[in-house]
Structure formats: C-alpha cells, structure tokens
Amino acid sequence: MAQNDAIVRLARQIDAARRSERFLVNADEVVSLRRHGAYELHRICADFVSSVNSNLSEAALDFAPATYAPESFREPGENLMQIGSQGRQMQIAFEAPSKLVSTEKFLVPYVLEGEVRTYNQRMLERFEIRSLLLFFCEIRSLLLFFCVEAGAAQWRFFDWRSRHTGPVDHELLVSLMKPLF
Numbered sequence: 001m002a003q004n005d006a007i008v009r010l011a012r013q014i015d016a017a018r019r020s021e022r023f024l025v026n027a028d029e030v031v032s033l034r035r036h037g038a039y040e041l042h043r044i045c046a047d048f049v050s051s052v053n054s055n056l057s058e059a060a061l062d063f064a065p066a067t068y069a070p071e072s073f074r075e076p077g078e079n080l081m082q083i084g085s086q087g088r089q090m091q092i093a094f095e096a097p098s099k100l101v102s103t104e105k106f107l108v109p110y111v112l113e114g115e116v117r118t119y120n121q122r123m124l125e126r127f128e129i130r131s132l133l134l135f136f137c138e139i140r141s142l143l144l145f146f147c148v149e150a151g152a153a154q155w156r157f158f159d160w161r162s163r164h165t166g167p168v169d170h171e172l173l174v175s176l177m178k179p180l181f
Contacts, residue, residue, distance in 0.1 A: 012107055030100045030111055033153060035070035037112045037146035038079060041094065041155055041168065042068035045081055048173045061085045079114075083173075088120040088180035090173070094144060105143065106158055112146035116157070120180045142176070144168060 042065075049063040064082050065072070073079060081092040094114025101109050118141075143158040155168035166172065 015107075027100060031075065033148065034075060034096055034111050034146070035073045037153060037155065038073035038094070039068060039070045040153075041092065041144075041146070042081060044155065044168060044170075045083060045092065045173070048170050049083055051170065052177075083177070088118075088177070090116060090118045090176055090180075092116050092144070094146075101148065106145045106147070106156070108145065108147040108149055108156065110145035110147045111153075112144075114144040116142045116144060116176060118176045118180055142172075 046063060046068075049061045053060050062082075062084050068081075075096045078093050078095045083090040083092075092114060094112050097104065097110065097113050101111055102113070103109050105113060141160075143160060145156050145158065147154060147156050156165055157168050157172055158165045
C-alpha cells in the first residue's frame with residue numbers, strides 16, 4: 001500500500017511540474033499577472049465588505065486599504081489587507097514566491113502566495129495566559145495561492161488542518177468571519 005501512495009505522490013509531482021513549466025513566461029508577464037492577482041484579491045474583499053455593510057443596521061466592517069490599484073502591488077515584499085470590526089480582525093498577507101511560477105507549497109502552479117489569519121480580542125487575551133500551541137489552535141489560518149492553470153488565474157485557499165481547498169470567495173470569507181462574532 002505504501003508503494004502505491006509513493007507512486008501517486010510522484011505522479012502528482014510530475015503533473016504539477018509539467019503544469020508549472022507550461023507557464024514559464026517572461027518576467028514582465030508574471031509581474032503583470034501578479035498585479036492583476038493582487039487587484040483581484042482586493043476586489044473580492046471589497047465586494048464582501050460592501051455586501052456585509054449593506055445588510056448591517058449600525059456596526060460596519062472596515063477594510064484597509066480602502067482603494068487599490070494594480071500598481072499598488074509591492075514586489076518584493078509583503079502586501080497586507082485587513083477586514084475588521086469591533087476588535088475582530090481578518091488579516092490577509094501575500095507576496096510573490098521566490099520563483100516566477102511555483103508549485104512548492106501547492107500542487108497547482110501559482111504566482112502569489114499568502115495567508116489569511118483571523119482573530120478577536122478574546123483569542124489574543126487567552127494567548128497571553130496559555131501556551132503557544134493553544135494560540136495556533138485558536139487563531140484560524142489558511143494558505144492562499146493565486147493559481148494559473150489552463151490559461152486562467154484565480155485565488156484558491158488551502159486549509160492545512162483539514163486539507164480542503166477551494167476558491168477565495170464570499171462564502172470563504174463568511175466562514176472565516178462568522179466564528180469571530
């Protein structure tokens with residue numbers, strides 16, 4: 001059985017390498033794609049915040065940065081976005097991987113990688129009292145990748161605890177924010 005698992009993993013790695021090599025293009029094209037990816041992630045988050053705020057009676061989600069242009073993408077370096085309300089936060093950090101197109105952390109080739117972290121004040125207070133291990137269990141963290149495959153590009157998440165993956169969309173953002181309130 002272990003031999004079959006090893007063969008399946010090798011086959012996936014070969015497929016991922018082949019897909020990644022298909023997207024070996026010039027650096028200017030990748031930079032343009034990365035800028036588009038950063039802008040797209042901001043658009044998804046801004047639409048989410050706008051949708052939630054339009055249904056609230058008083059409290060409002062804040063989103064930073066409020067505006068974003070493709071030229072705002074910083075390469076190299078970390079890019080940050082934050083959605084928050086009343087001490088509850090969702091932080092999104094992303095950056096370019098070391099290679100133009102990578103499959104190091106996710107099998108689908110990607111040009112941007114990042115992480116979403118959610119927390120509230122109660123979680124932070126418990127961190128001061130309890131161990132670091134509890135902190136990692138309490139604060140939810142997902143990996144993000146701006147993937148390129150079959151001529152299309154989209155943001156995908158990977159939950160390392162459950163091994164689930166899917167698109168970054170309103171449904172995901174709701175599932176991340178809901179436990180904070």
